[in-house]
Amino acid sequence: MHILRSLPLFSTLEDSELKEIENVLMSYSYDKGQIIFSSYDGANGIYILTKGKVKLYKSFAGKEQTIRIFSPVSMMGEAGALKGGNFPANAVALDKVQVLFLPKEKLTEVIRKNPDIAMKMIGILSERLFHLVGLVENLSLKDAVSRVYDYIVHKADQNGKVEFKTTIVAMELGLTAETVSRAISQLKKRGKVKKEGKIVQLLY
Numbered sequence: 001m002h003i004l005r006s007l008p009l010f011s012t013l014e015d016s017e018l019k020e021i022e023n024v025l026m027s028y029s030y031d032k033g034q035i036i037f038s039s040y041d042g043a044n045g046i047y048i049l050t051k052g053k054v055k056l057y058k059s060f061a062g063k064e065q066t067i068r069i070f071s072p073v074s075m076m077g078e079a080g081a082l083k084g085g086n087f088p089a090n091a092v093a094l095d096k097v098q099v100l101f102l103p104k105e106k107l108t109e110v111i112r113k114n115p116d117i118a119m120k121m122i123g124i125l126s127e128r129l130f131h132l133v134g135l136v137e138n139l140s141l142k143d144a145v146s147r148v149y150d151y152i153v154h155k156a157d158q159n160g161k162v163e164f165k166t167t168i169v170a171m172e173l174g175l176t177a178e179t180v181s182r183a184i185s186q187l188k189k190r191g192k193v194k195k196e197g198k199i200v201q202l203l204y
Helices: 015-022 078-083 104-113 115-141 144-155 166-173 177-189
Strands: 026-030 035-037 045-051 054-060 063-070 074-076 090-093 097-103 161-163 193-196 199-202
Touching (some): 015 104, 045 104, 078 104, 097 104, 104 115, 144 166
Antiparallel strands (some): 035 090, 054 090, 161 199
């Protein structure tokens, strides 16, 4: 129940309502490289990631573009579950992954009983839209150094620090690991950041 409570979508539900949802949740495990859902699958529910990392991506003419990297605890597939049809993208496990699955029928029932959840869902979908707009802008208008710097600024905590895993950043930004490494070197030379191990620190 504490996992559901940690999600903004369900945070205001009564314990009895959360228990009702818990009773229909299905648990699945995936190994690294396994597909969790694809754009060929019917969007029949939402996934709640509880362990591991998942890459959401699209494929175009043999090329792959990462849309987002999900970490626990987060929801995946909500847009497709509400719209119907297939999932709009593919999701693959980046390591050992565990998810909970909530069938679409139950999600719809919960929204009907709790109209405020519909407003929260709109907020979540709006955030996803802004993320995609930013992704398109980065891919079309900014060079690699600017994209890496913007990523650091966006992800940094209140102390200006962010855990920086080159391969993950490269996937999220649609760059190669070598390009990301070169971008970090450029940012260090410009006095914008410093890097110690896997931690990058913004230098304001």
